[in-house]
Amino acid sequence: MTTKHEQILNHIDSLSIGSKISVRRIAKEMQVSEGTAYRAIKEAENQKLVSTIERVGTIRIEQKKKENIERLTFAEIVNIVDGQVMGGRKGLYKTLNKFVIGAMKLDAMMRYTEAGSLLIVGNRTNAHELAVQEGAAVLVTGGFDTSDEVKQLADEKELPVISTSYDTFTVAAMINRAIYDQMIKKEIVLVEDIYTPLEDSKFLSSNDSTSKWHSLNRETGHSRYPVVDMQNRVVGIVTSKDIVGEDENTLVEKVMTRNPMTVTVNTSLANAAHMMVWEGIELMPVVDSLREIQGIISRQDVLKALQNIQRQPQVGETIDDLITSQLTHITDEEGTYTLKTKVTPQMTNQLGTMSYGVFTALITEASSHLLTRQKKGDLVVENISVYFIKPVQLESEVEIHPRVLEAGRKLAKLDVEVYHEGSLVGKALLMAQLIDK
Secondary structure, three states, rough: OHHHHHHHHHHHOOOOOEEOOOHHHHHHOOOOOEEEEEEEHHHHOOOOEEEEEEEOOEEEEEOOOOHHHOEEHHHHHHHOOEEEEEEEEEOOOOOOOOEEOOOOOEEEEEEEEHOOOEEEEEEOOHHHHHHHOOOOOOEEEEOOOOHHHHHHHHHHOOOOOEEEEHHHHHHHHHHHHHHHHHHHHHOOOOOOOOEEEEHHOEEOOOOOEHHHHHHHHHHHHHOEEEEOOOOOEEEEEEEEHHHHOOOOOOEEEHHOOOOOOOEOOOOOOOHHHHHHHHHOOEEEEOOOOOOEEEEEEHHHHHHHHHHHHOOOOOOOOOOHHHHHHHOOOEEOOOOOOEEEEEHHHEEEEOOEEHHHHHHHHHHHHHHHHHHOOOOOOOEEEEEEEEEEEEEEEEOEEEEEEEEEEEEEEEEEEEEEEEEEEEEEEEEEEEEEEEOOO
C-alpha cells in the first residue's frame, strides 16, 4: 500500500506540464496536512518534477534528459537574471535552443530569431512582438516593461516575456556562465549512470530464511545482498560472514547488519567511491528518499567507472582541470620527481596571490601524479595538514616536490613541499587511501 507521500508524488507527476502547484491546494486535493504536502513538494523538486520560481510560484516542469542538461529552461533563466515574468507563464517549463542579442536593426534581428530561441533586447516593443510571433521568448533588459498587446500574445502562445534590471551584456554573460556550469555538471558521473537497477538486482526480504541467501549465492556467486522490509525499504545487509555457522531456517533479520550505508541515484561517483574505500564496503544499496530500494552499486562498478572517466576528454574545464593542464613534470639525475606550474589569474584570491584552495589542489594533484608514477594506484584524500603557506604572487613560477613517506596496500602518507625561486613557500602532509587500478 502506497503512503500519502508517494500518492502526492504520483499526483504531481500526473499533472500537465506548466501546472501551478501550491501547498494549500495539494493539501486540500489530497486531504493531507500542509506539512505532508510541503515535504512531498520539496521531494518533487529534488526529483526535478517541479521548479520554484520567485514571484511566480511552483510549477510542474518537464524532466530534462541528462544529455540535454546544457539546455536551460526559461524558468531557470528567470532565476539566473532575477527576472519578473510579464507574460506567458505557462511556457516557463520550455527549454531554449539558443539566445539572440538584439543589438542590430529589426530585420537583421528577426533573421536570427527562430522558434525556441530567446531574444535579449532592451526597450523595443516592436521587436518583442515580432519575436513572440516567430515562436521565441523575450528577455527585456534594463528593467523596461512591454506593451499589453505583447503580454496578451505571450499568454496565447505560452512563450515567456521576462524583464530584468541587468543590461544586455551582463545578462548574456550570466546565461553563458550558467550553460557552461551545466556542461560541467553533465560531465560529473552520478550513481544513476552506473548502478544496477532493481529489476537486475538480487535482494532478500527480512522474513526470508538464510537458505534463500545460499540459493542466491549458488545462482550469482555473490556473497552480499541488501535486505528489505514489506514496503521494500532497505533495513539491512547480509554477507557471508553473517551466515557462517547459522542454521538454514534462521531468519535473515536475526543475522543481518542493520542500517547499512546507502546512496541515492543523485550521489556523485566520487562520493560513493570515497564511502566504499573509507568503510571497506563492497556493495551498497541505492535508495530513494524513503529508503526504498532502487538497485545496487558495487565496488567493481565504481572502479571501472573511475578508470573510464580518466580516459574521457573534458568539455567544460573546472579550476582543477586548469591546474592539471598547466603542470609540467621533471625528474632530475637523482630521481627526484618535481612538478612545475605558473600562478595564473584563475589561481589567485582577491589579493592577487595564490589561493588556499589552489594550494591544496596542487598538493593533491602532485601526490596523485607521484603515486600513479610509482604504480601505487589512484588516491582518495583522507586528510591534508597544511603546516604553512606563504603568499605567492601572480605570474610566479612554483615547484611542487611530493615525497612518499609511507605506502602500503591501502594507505599512503606523503610530504609535499612547494618552492618559489628556491625558497620554501608551503608545506603539507597528505594522508590518502589507495584504489588499485
